[in-house]
Amino acid sequence: MAMLKSARHWSLKSRIIASTLLLNLVLVPLIGFALSDAFRMEMTNAEQSEMSAAMYGILALAEQDNGELELPAALQDKQFNIDQSGVYALVTAPDGDILWRSGSLLSAPAPTQLPFPPLGQSQFGEFEFNQQAHFIFSFSASFAATSADQPPLTFAVHIIKTEQILAATQAQFSQTIWRWLLVLMLILLLFQAGWLWWTIRPLARFRQELIAVEQGQQPHITSHYPTELAQVAEQLNLLISNEQRQRQRYRNALSDLAHSLKTPLAVLSSIKALPTEAHEPIQTINDSISHQLKRAQSSGNLAWHRGIPVAPIAERLGRTLPKIYRDKSLQLQLNVAHEALFFGEEGDLTELLGNLLDNACKAAKQRVLLTVVQQAHELQIVVEDDGPGIADDMQQQIFQRGVRADTYDKGHGVGLAIVKDLLESYQGRWQISRSTTLGGAQFSIHLPK
Template identity: 60%
Template sequence: MKPLPARLLPGSLKGRLVISALLLNLVLLPLIGVTLSDAFRAQLAHAVKDELSAALYGVLAEVEQGELVLPDQLQDKQFNIDQSGLYALVSSQGKLVWHSPSFIGMPPPGKLPSPPLGEGRFGEMLLLGKPHFNYSFSASFASASNNGRDIPFTVHIIKDQTGFEQTQGAFSRQLWQYLGLLMLFLLLVQGGWLWWTLKPLARFRAELKAVEQGKRQHLGSDYPKELQQVATQLNALISNEQRQRQRYRNALSDLAHSLKTPLAVLQSLKSLPSDAQEPISQINASIGHQLKRAQSAGSGAWHQGVNSKTVADKLLRTLGKIYADKALEFEAELATNALFYGDEADLAELLGNLLDNACKAANSQVVLKTWVSEKGLNICIEDDGQGITEQQKNQLFERGVRADNYQQGHGIGLAIVKDLLQSYQGQWQIDQSPLGGARFTLFLPRS
C-alpha cells in the first residue's frame, strides 16, 4: 500500500493527530455498531427459531394415535386467531393437507420447503408480499388405513417478521444513539488528551518564537525527555552563536583600530604631498564602511527586540541640533510597539544615514513614520527637497557607483543602508514624496 502524498496530509503534528482520532472514531465506532447490530439480529433470529421449533413439536404432539388427524383448536392461542401472524401447516407429498385456524382466509403459500426425513430447516419466505420466518420438519407415520405403509409429511410453522423487525429496529436506534453519545464523549476525551499531550510542544513553539523575537535568551529546561534533548541542543547552539558573533565583532573592532592608527599617522605627516591626502581619506572612509558592514550582526534568529521609537527619537534630537541653521520641521509618527530584531547600532546606522540625507536635501520639512505589519517593521522617510530622478533611483541599486554621483543630500551612506537591508533580508522602495522630495520606504521582516 502506497503512503498518502504529502500534499494530502496536514502540515502540523496536531492536525495529523486530530485527523487520526477522527478517522478512528468514524471508522471504528460504526464498525462496532454494525457488528453489534448483526450479532443482535442473529441472536434474535436464533431465538425465533427456538420458538418456532417448540411450537412445531407442540403440533406434532397433537397427532392422534399414529394418524394424521389434528384437532380444530391448538394449545397455542395464536394458532387459533384469524391471521394472527403465527401459522401451522401440514403438507404431504407436496400438497397442503392441513392448516391452523389462524391461516383461514390466507392465500396458498406456494411451494413449501421439504427437508429430508427427520430433519428441520429454518429460513424465510414471502407470504402476502411480506417476509415471514418458516421452520419446517419432515416426519412419517405408519397409517393403518394404508396397510401400515409409512406416509411422509412435513409440518411448517410460519411467523410474521413484523415483530422481529420492530425489535431489531428499536435496538438499532438505541444502539446508534448510544454510539453517537460515545463518539461525542470520546472526541472530548481525545481532545483533552491531545491538548495535554501537545501542551509541551505548544510551549516549546512559543518559547522558540520568543527567542527568535529577542524576548528570551534561551529555551526552558522543564520539558519531557523527548523534547529536552532538542531544547538543550538549541540552547547550546544559541549560546555558541552569541559567543561567535561577539568574538567576531571584537576581532573586527581590533582590526579597525590597527588600520586607523597608521592612516592617522600618514594623514598627520607634514611631508605628505597634498594630492595624497584625498586617496588616504578615501581609504579611511572605505575601511570604515566595510568594517561597519562586516560588523553588522544581520538577521540572526536570536536578537533582542530594539524599540525603534527610542532610537529614532535620539536621532531626531541630534539632527535637529546639527541642522539648526536650516530650521527644519521634523514630523514623526512612530509606533510604540515597532520593534527591530537586530543590533541597535545597525538600526541607528540605517536610520541615521537616511535621515541625514533627508536633512541635507530638505528645504524645510522631514517626515519619519514607523508602523508594524503582520510580517515586520515598516519605515518611511520623506523630505521636501528636489527628489531623485528615475535614472538616479536605478543607479542606487548598482554596485560600484560612487555616492558623489548623486545630487547633494542623497547617495551618501546609501551603500551602508543597502548592505544592512540585505543582511536583514529587508526591502526598500524609492519614489516621489507628496512633499516634493524623495520618499524611502523600508521593510524589515520580523525574523
C-alpha cells in the same frame, strides 16, 4: 496533491484533533452498526430455534389414518389458536395442497408458493405474507405407507412468524445502544481533550519561550521539558550561546583591527612633512576602513536573531534628525507598528533606518514619512519624502557606492551603499518609486523574518 501539500502545514495540535474526531466519528458509529447487526443476527437465530422447536412439536402430534394426515385443531401454544396472531402453522403436500392449517389462519388467506425442502431437511428464510415481512421455517417429512397399495405420506410442516416483534425489539435495542454510544462518544471527547491539553502543553510552552527569546525578553530557554523536547531545548541553548560568543569574538577582533589601523593613519596624518596631496588618499583609506568595519560588524544571516523593537529606535531618530535639519522646519512623521520587530543587531537597524531617513531629510522640502508594518513573514519599511524624487534611470544605480542622484543637492554618498550591504546580508529586498502621498521619492524595504 493540493490537499496533501496543505496538510503538511497543519500544526501537531490540528493533526491530533483531526485524528481524534475522525476516530470518534468513524469508530463509534462502526461499533454501533456492528452491535446492531450482531443483535439482529442473534435474534434471528433465536427465532429460527424457536420455530424449529414449534415445528417438531407439531410433527410429534401428527398421525396417519388411512393415508391421511391428522392433527388436532388446537395446539398447546396459544399463539397458533388465536386468529391472525402473527404466528401460523400449516402442512402442505408436495403439490402445494394444504393438508392442515392452525387456527391463527382461520380468517387469513392461505399463503401460496411455499417452499418444499428435500425430504428430511429444513429451510429457513423470509417471505412476504399479508403485505408484511415474515420468517418461514419449513421441514419435509414422510410417513411410511400402512398398506402395500398406498404410497408413503409425504408432507412439509411450515411455521410462519411475523417480523414485527423482532423489528420492534431491534428498534428498541438500537435506540438504547445509540444513546449509550453517544454518551460514550462525549466521554471520549472530554477525555481526549484533557489528554490533548496535557500532551500539547509542553509544546505550547516551548513555542512561547522561543518567541520570548526571539523578541529578546529572555536570553535562553529555561523551562524543563519532557525527554523528547529537552534535547532540542539544550541544543538550541547551546546554539544561542555559541553564536553570542562568536559574535563577541568577532567584535573584539574588529575593534583590535580598527585600533591597529587607525593609529598609524593618525600618525601619518600628523606628519608635517607629508605632501599635501597625500592627505586626501589617507582620509579616503580612513573612511574606507570605517565603512568596512561597520559592514563587517553587521550580523547579517547569523545563526540566531532576537527581535529588536523598531519603534524606540525610530522615535530616537525622529527626535534627532529634525534638529540636524532645523533650517528646513522638517516635519518627520512616524507610523511605526508597535509589534514591529527587526530580527538582527540593534546597530544594524539604527544604521539602516538612519541612512534611509537621513537621505530622505536631505532631499525633502518639509515632510518625511516613515511607515513600518509587521507582516506575517517580513518587516516592511517605507520611507517617503516630498522632494523632487529620483529619476527612473537613476533608481537602479543609486545604491551603488559613490553614485549620486543629480536631483539631490548633497547626494547619497556611501549612506545608501551601506543600506544595500545591510539588505544583502539580511537577504532583504528594496524598491524605489515615486510616493503617491508626498510626491517625492519612496524607498520600500522588505526584510524577511
